[in-house]
Amino acid sequence: MRAALALLCLAASGTAAAAAQVVDIAWTPEGRFTHTATLALRELLEVCGKLPRGGRVAWSFEAGAPLPFNIHVHQGKAVVYPAKLDKAEKAQGLQVFDAEPAHCWMWTNTAAEAVKVSVELQQTPR
Template sequence: MTNPLRSLLVPLAVLWPAAAQAEVIDIAWSGAGRFEHRVTVAPGKFAEACGRLARAESIAWRFEASGPLNFNIHYHEGKKVRYPERRDALAGASGRLKVALDQDYCWMWTNKAGQPVTLQFQLER
């Protein structure tokens, strides 16, 4: 599945060069309904994992990082961004997303620190 949000990063990278180093990851569920990924988030950059979810799904999530990251789960309604979850300066957290709408949802981590941060996260249906 191709992530429609990827097409937004190309023009964004022209307007905001820092976006060129962002990592956008398509969620590819395993046969067991899991997705795991490890990535290094450069200073001032972000990593984002996105995928289509159906209403009434419930996704358990957790992450661990080598340093603090700003974290959110979001989706877009037209020009508005909705945040079912949003927290700052965390080196780890877990929770459960109860999907309210058929929508593309994204888990996003932003590194506001001056050094790279290693991030490992898991999603499970």
């Protein structure tokens, strides 16, 4: 399932990636998730998880170089992008889960060398 999801995301991103790191969000009892990864050239990181419709997540990330970033959700054969940045070293926002499928935060390393990415997600009250 995770491999199929990664392949769908590669197709949706339009980027030929060398490899994919697909991470399932494991929330702490306080509703927090953090993850740090180092991405090789053309490698992507995808962090995915489900919340009930109306759930809210404050998110932020920092990367060692400007990288393409998006938040997306698969709705049938369609991919919807609530957020998409061509290149960013850091960003933050609030994502409201408006659909039941998992929402995914994704980065693709288009830099000339390995890049470290750190992400923090925090569930917030409705």
